[in-house]
Amino acid sequence: xxxxxxxxxxxxxxxxxxxxxLIEEGGADxxxxxxxxxxxxxxxxxxxxxxxxxxxxxxxxxxxxxxxENPDSYVEDFxxxxxxxxxxxxxxxxxxxxxxxxxxxLGVKAGVSVNPATPIETLTEILAxxxxxxxxxxxxxxxxxxxxxxxxxKVRRLAALREKTGRKFLIEVDGGxxxxxxxxxxxxxxxxxxxxxxxxxxxxxxxxxxxxxxx
Ligand code: DX5
Ligand code: ZN
Numbered sequence: 001x002x003x004x005x006x007x008x009x010x011x012x013x014x015x016x017x018x019x020x021x022l023i024e025e026g027g028a029d030x031x032x033x034x035x036x037x038x039x040x041x042x043x044x045x046x047x048x049x050x051x052x053x054x055x056x057x058x059x060x061x062x063x064x065x066x067x068x069e070n071p072d073s074y075v076e077d078f079x080x081x082x083x084x085x086x087x088x089x090x091x092x093x094x095x096x097x098x099x100x101x102x103x104x105x106l107g108v109k110a111g112v113s114v115n116p117a118t119p120i121e122t123l124t125e126i127l128a129x130x131x132x133x134x135x136x137x138x139x140x141x142x143x144x145x146x147x148x149x150x151x152x153x154k155v156r157r158l159a160a161l162r163e164k165t166g167r168k169f170l171i172e173v174d175g176g177x178x179x180x181x182x183x184x185x186x187x188x189x190x191x192x193x194x195x196x197x198x199x200x201x202x203x204x205x206x207x208x209x210x211x212x213x214x215x
Contacts, residue, residue: 001186002182002185002186002190002191002192002193002215003029003030003191003192003193004027004028004029004030004192004193004195004199004209004212004213005028005029005030005031005032005063005172005192005193005194005195006023006028006031006032006194006195006196006199006200006209007032007033007034007065007143007174007194007195007196007199007200008020008031008032008033008034008054008196008200009032009034009045009143009196010143010144010196010197010199010200010201011200012200013046013050016050016053016054017053017054017057019200019205020054020057020058020060021057021058022205022206022209023060023199023205023206023209024058024059024060025206025209026205026206026207026208026209026210026213027209027210027213028060028199028209028213029060029192030060030061030062030063030084030085030192031054031058031060031061031062031063032063032065032174032194032196033051033062033063033064033065033078034065034067034143034196035047035048035064035065035066035067035068035078036067036068036140036141037067037068037069039068039069040067040068040069040089040091040092040140041067041140041141042141043141043142047077048074048077048078051064051078051080052080055080055081055082058082060082061082061083061084062078062080062082062083062084062085063084063085063087063172063192063194064078064083064085064086064087065087065111065113065134065174065194066078066086066087066088066089066092067089067092067140067141068092069092070092071088071089071092071093071099072093072098072099072102075088075099075102075103075106076106079106079107079108083108084108084109085108085109085110085111085131085132086103086108086109086110086111087110087111087112087113087132087134087172088100088103088110088111088112088113089112089113089114089115089140090112090113090114090118090122090123090126091114091115091118096112096126097125097126097129100112100126100129100130101129104129109131109132110129110130110131110132111130111131111132111133111134111172112126112130112132112133112134113133113134113135113136113140113174114133114134114135114136115136115139115140116136116137116138116139116148116150116151120133120135120154120157120158120161127161127162127165127167127169128167130169131168131169131170132169132170132171132172132192133158133169133170133171133172134172134173134174135151135154135155135158135171135172135173135174135190136151136174136175137151137173137174137175137176137177138174138175138176139175140174140175143196143197144196144197144201145175145176146176147175147176147177147178147181148175148176151173151175151185152181152184152185152188153188155171155173155185155188155189155190156188156189158171158189159171159188159189160189162189170191170192171189171190171191171192172190172191172192172193172194173185173190173192173193173194174194175194177193177194177195177198178195178198179198179211179212179215182195182212182215183215186215193212195212198212199212
């Protein structure tokens with residue numbers, strides 16, 4: 001059984017609070033917050049102020065995905081009593097161990113993400129320190145992209161490595177997740193699935209969230 005973290009990047013920003021209420025009603029487990037800076041990825045999304053604007057209207061925790069350069073300078077901005085995970089990109093951190101330690105020192109769980117072309121072997125030395133590994137199954141920057149099939153095997157290999165080394169980190173998958181590939185991803189070892197357009201693109205967001213949760 002996987003946890004579902006709908007990405008509010010694909011929500012209707014003009015009524016963000018209501019959209020969050022819909023996924024909560026449908027049984028979502030986390031709110032995935034996609035932060036893009038126009039440098040690390042070729043798109044700008046929103047920052048901490050937007051995230052904080054929905055904080056008091058929900059019981060769900062935030063799963064913050066920082067697709068930004070120099071994340072060390074911004075992690076504090078995303079601290080709230082509902083911030084559960086802050087995830088940074090391996091490709092954006094020159095001193096990844098320092099960044100992960102910084103996040104954990106703030107009392108939140110630390111995640112590290114890898115782009116589709118980045119091997120999981122680049123994380124070998126940090127796996128003992130992270131709470132979460134986020135496998136990107138699209139090139140980050142935009143919602144609504146097509147799932148890159150190689151992501152399933154990457155999840156399977158990471159899950160095997162976790163098993164072999166006895167680590168406890170969770171595996172999350174982000175990008176192009178839908179009702180068709182969710183079961184295969186969970187079977188491969190994913191604990192958390194992010195879905196943006198597949199949830200918020202539905203006519204009935206509550207029903208679609210429930211559909212995911214019954215897989
Ligand atoms: C991609 C983001 C994803 C994205 C997911 O850069 O990190 O979280 O919003 O959207 P879908 O599910 O539409 O691919
Ligand atoms: Zn994301």
